[in-house]
Amino acid sequence: MKTLVLKRLSDEELVFKIAATNNSDLFAELYDRFSNVVFNKCYGFSKSREEAEDLTHDVFVRLFVKLRTFKGNSKFSTWLYSFTYNFCVNYVQRNNYKKKEKVTVVTDQIKENDAFDEVNDASLFELKSEKLAKVLTLIDPAEKMILLMKYQDDMSIKEIMEVLKVGESAVKMRVKRAKAKVVKLYDEL
């Protein structure tokens, strides 16, 4: 009976109840609803199943502490995806930083010109998924995150603005830059 009532609660109602009561049983219900989605998102940022499970574990534990910061301005799923992405991006960047720390490369190479051509969505959708997956491992994880938000989770520019807390032009510029980089790397592979 109690579980039937729980199942009828919307995601947002459930989250507000957990935030108010810290109830572990309610959190277990939230885990059941989202664990596979979060796991598959984490899997996209990790190299193995074990690493993805560790990330999923850490995301849910951190989520329990941070659940109060969800204000209901967007759908909970949208908020959770961005929470997961941010966690994964931080994890990957921390690991990359550690690797780079060990090797110091001296270079005179001047940074590549930041100019890039506009890539339309139709040509982006023509890319082969296997090769695209490989390219996404090569670009900056923050750029990967914004592309996944827009094209995998169908988040609007406004939703991305809200979760990343940046302006509209910044979001559009980041998406444009990330798309250009993906296409460039794709052609080079």
Next chain:
Amino acid sequence: MKNPFKEILTKKEVSKNLKSRVLDDVGMINLTYHFADLFLMKVPGTISDIYIGVEISEKK
């Protein structure tokens, strides 16, 4: 139109034992909250109530 970004999303199932690991840690966090509440809010509140109560009754 097919979207390769949706195709790269895996459809794997998370292992069953992860839930108990998560809920154990959540339980531990909850316990920490309860202790923090007890020792930082309730006990000091009670002690100050006792002392202030004693001071007020002594003044009377």
